[in-house]
Amino acid sequence: MAGRTRRSPTLCGSCPLRKMPGYRPFSDTELAFVSEFKSGELEVQAGATVLVDGHDSPHVFTVLEGWAVRLKELEDGSRQIINFAFPGDLVGLQSSLFDQMQHTVEALTPMRLCVFERAGLWNLYRDQPGLGFDTTWLAAREELFVAQHLVQLGQRTARERIAYTIVYIFMRAKASGLAKSFEFDIPVTQKDMADLMGLSAVHTNKVLKQLEREGLLKWSRSMINITDLEGLRDIAGEMAEPAAARPFL
Amino acid sequence: MAGRTRRSPTLCGSCPLRKMPGYRPFSDTELAFVSEFKSGELEVQAGATVLVDGHDSPHVFTVLEGWAVRLKELEDGSRQIINFAFPGDLVGLQSSLFDQMQHTVEALTPMRLCVFERAGLWNLYRDQPGLGFDTTWLAAREELFVAQHLVQLGQRTARERIAYTIVYIFMRAKASGLAKSFEFDIPVTQKDMADLMGLSAVHTNKVLKQLEREGLLKWSRSMINITDLEGLRDIAGEMAEPAAARPFL
DNA sequence: CGTCTTTTTGACCATTTTCAATCAGTGTGG
DNA sequence: CCACACTGATTGAAAATGGTCAAAAAGACG
Numbered sequence: 324m325a326g327r328t329r330r331s332p333t334l335c336g337s338c339p340l341r342k343m344p345g346y347r348p349f350s351d352t353e354l355a356f357v358s359e360f361k362s363g364e365l366e367v368q369a370g371a372t373v374l375v376d377g378h379d380s381p382h383v384f385t386v387l388e389g390w391a392v393r394l395k396e397l398e399d400g401s402r403q404i405i406n407f408a409f410p411g412d413l414v415g416l417q418s419s420l421f422d423q424m425q426h427t428v429e430a431l432t433p434m435r436l437c438v439f440e441r442a443g444l445w446n447l448y449r450d451q452p453g454l455g456f457d458t459t460w461l462a463a464r465e466e467l468f469v470a471q472h473l474v475q476l477g478q479r480t481a482r483e484r485i486a487y488t489i490v491y492i493f494m495r496a497k498a499s500g501l502a503k504s505f506e507f508d509i510p511v512t513q514k515d516m517a518d519l520m521g522l523s524a525v526h527t528n529k530v531l532k533q534l535e536r537e538g539l540l541k542w543s544r545s546m547i548n549i550t551d552l553e554g555l556r557d558i559a560g561e562m563a564e565p566a567a568a569r570p571f572l
Numbered sequence: 573m574a575g576r577t578r579r580s581p582t583l584c585g586s587c588p589l590r591k592m593p594g595y596r597p598f599s600d601t602e603l604a605f606v607s608e609f610k611s612g613e614l615e616v617q618a619g620a621t622v623l624v625d626g627h628d629s630p631h632v633f634t635v636l637e638g639w640a641v642r643l644k645e646l647e648d649g650s651r652q653i654i655n656f657a658f659p660g661d662l663v664g665l666q667s668s669l670f671d672q673m674q675h676t677v678e679a680l681t682p683m684r685l686c687v688f689e690r691a692g693l694w695n696l697y698r699d700q701p702g703l704g705f706d707t708t709w710l711a712a713r714e715e716l717f718v719a720q721h722l723v724q725l726g727q728r729t730a731r732e733r734i735a736y737t738i739v740y741i742f743m744r745a746k747a748s749g750l751a752k753s754f755e756f757d758i759p760v761t762q763k764d765m766a767d768l769m770g771l772s773a774v775h776t777n778k779v780l781k782q783l784e785r786e787g788l789l790k791w792s793r794s795m796i797n798i799t800d801l802e803g804l805r806d807i808a809g810e811m812a813e814p815a816a817a818r819p820f821l
Numbered sequence: 822c823g824t825c826t827t828t829t830t831g832a833c834c835a836t837t838t839t840c841a842a843t844c845a846g847t848g849t850g851g
Numbered sequence: 852c853c854a855c856a857c858t859g860a861t862t863g864a865a866a867a868t869g870g871t872c873a874a875a876a877a878g879a880c881g
């Protein structure tokens with residue numbers, strides 16, 4: 324729960340996400356509502372825990388900057404990453420709907436998150452049906468992504484899963500402005516990738532090295548360079564993503 | 573897409589689900605809205621395909637009676653079951669939100685589904701914010717279930733996954749009135765269980781037999797008898813479910 | 822009954838895990 | 852600036868969980 328309120332909160336009117344292509348623009352009344360709804364900004368360091376499994380939170384957040392993971396930790400110490408959270412993604416909705424988080428949210432990079440009072444969520448549905456609709460859209464898209472991950476774990480080989488993960492991360496990072504080209508910062512360890520795809524870190528490394536030998540990618544330190552996206556896509560298989568401009572709060 | 577309109581559609585006012593414990597009751601205006609929103613009823617046979625992956629559907633459905641599976645079929649013929657759909661569950665929302673289904677929905681038993689026009693969904697958000705909220709609730713719960721499955725596939729052994737699945741099915745079937753006691757009809761083949769938990773049918777069978785030898789359950793034909801729920805729970809591990817009374821449309 | 826699907830079992834195989842060690846990169850304090 | 856510590860990456864060898872193949876048994880259905 325490390326973090327502090329920021330000195331100069333971003334104004335919704337000049338929200339950097341709204342300028343990005345692929346993000347649905349707001350109407351004036353929506354903008355006014357969200358500006359009012361937003362109660363603050365949370366800034367956390369890399370590695371910080373934003374939300375804790377099993378706990379309640381009075382807030383919902385929208386990622387403004389940075390990457391996070393949503394993950395589940397088991398008693399035996401193993402962990403399963405459920406998905407990443409990128410800018411524009413909502414985190415903590417579970418807490419508002421079910422009174423308690425069912426997973427933990429951890430920052431992979433320094434992050435800034437818009438803070439909303441859970442209590443105000445109801446007003447959103449009442450006053451801004453379009454934003455209510457958007458919230459459902461975001462929740463359903465999240466389900467879609469998790470289901471796609473499930474398909475990988477259930478039916479595909481380690482090689483396919485790894486290729487899928489690379490393409491998935493690239494696609495999402497690109498869409499959220501965190502990757503400008505085929506070479507980009509990836510604040511994800513090989514262990515993280517292993518924990519996402521249900522593999523051991525050792526085997527993940529072996530497969531990655533093999534893909535590297537085949538000239539598909541190059542991963543050094545926290546930088547990845549995708550040298551053959553089409554090749555990776557072929558291995559990865561189907562990668563559905565909603566076409567429409569995505570909403571966000 | 574087999575199915576036909578039913579002779580005598582169920583009236584929302586006398587919806588059997590509303591009488592079930594654990595289902596959130598409607599207010600009068602909500603009831604009136606949904607009665608109007610409901611445009612028909614779809615009755616299908618066991619094995620019928622309700623919604624097809626990759627296709628668009630002008631409808632959203634609420635399961636009124638019966639079980640379905642939501643699944644993804646791969647090019648190589650393998651399939652991954654994403655989740656079951658029980659009475660009260662919404663299916664086809666993806667089609668309304670993303671213009672196309674990202675999975676197939678198949679009936680496991682004869683089913684009846686309430687039909688809603690996708691075009692009317694927007695009115696629901698506008699006129700009945702509470703129901704809009706409920707729709708988000710349902711979508712988020714679905715994500716929660718899929719994430720729980722993901723954790724099983726990623727981190728747990730075959731034995732644990734099978735025990736988890738049995739308990740999960742029991743819990744959901746009980747809550748939706750499809751299981752009255754520890755012994756109930758289970759219209760799920762061992763292959764289905766395998767396809768849900770990312771295992772082979774052969775290994776699934778071996779594990780099930782082992783659990784049977786240990787006196788935890790008995791599964792003959794399409795009937796399952798849970799003889800030691802606590803034992804299964806111990807193996808299954810954490811089984812989160814939202815406590816609050818669930819909404820439905 | 823005869824056919825089809827599903828379940829069951831045994832034998833063998835292999836993808837992936839676990840274990841063990843080394844190496845590389847990064848950060849810290851003296 | 853260097854020794855030390857720590858985390859993450861890399862590699863090889865051994866072990867194992869779970870998969871594939873094959874075939875028979877048991878239901879289900881017309």
